[in-house]
Amino acid sequence: DAMVIQNPRYQVTQFGKPVTLSCSQTLNHNVMYWYQQKSSQAPKLLFHYYDKDFNNEADTPDNFQSRRPNTSFCFLDIRSPGLGDAAMYLCATRRLAGEDTQYFGPGTRLTVL
């Protein structure tokens, strides 16, 4: 009964080789988020969707793109990964009406060689 699912859990890519991380949810939540987390740091918000409305953080590099084809799925595309992009990528969801709690997936650990 997983609620927020991320695939793959571990991803290895080469420097400059595009990579796509996926997130799906069974909660039917309106809002979906992508965070980047490096060790010993707070999760850093990259962008979020309210339904199909996309909201990019001002300091999110252009190298990072996202797609949300439907309510259940959201993708993070890293067009040309650099060594500094190695991190844990976390997807999260939230239902807006009457509840402010955000639920996370298990994360995808990205390694860049």
Added chain:
Amino acid sequence: DQQVKQNSPSLSVQEGRISILNCDYTNSMFDYFLWYKKYPAEGPTFLISISSIKDKNEDGRFTVFLNKSAKHLSLHIVPSQPGDSAVYFCAASGVSGTYKYIFGTGTRLKVLA
């Protein structure tokens, strides 16, 4: 400018004793606060939350206290168990017009058997 701060990067507590994790915030517009627990190589798991209209919320061994005048919240775990050893993040939300959460940098709790 870090709006949510967890000033203690780590905490060690004996099994059976109380663990107290602290969090301070600067933005008086925050109206909802959450605590997450994170094990290595996993996504954060929601633990407990509190709305700004309350000063205490309890769920089993976990209690969160909110002191709005001091802009301070704390998480109490009683009694602490070895399985509670993890990194704990506090997060705040509710700035008008956004669905964003601001996270602290986390406190690593180690419960000693």
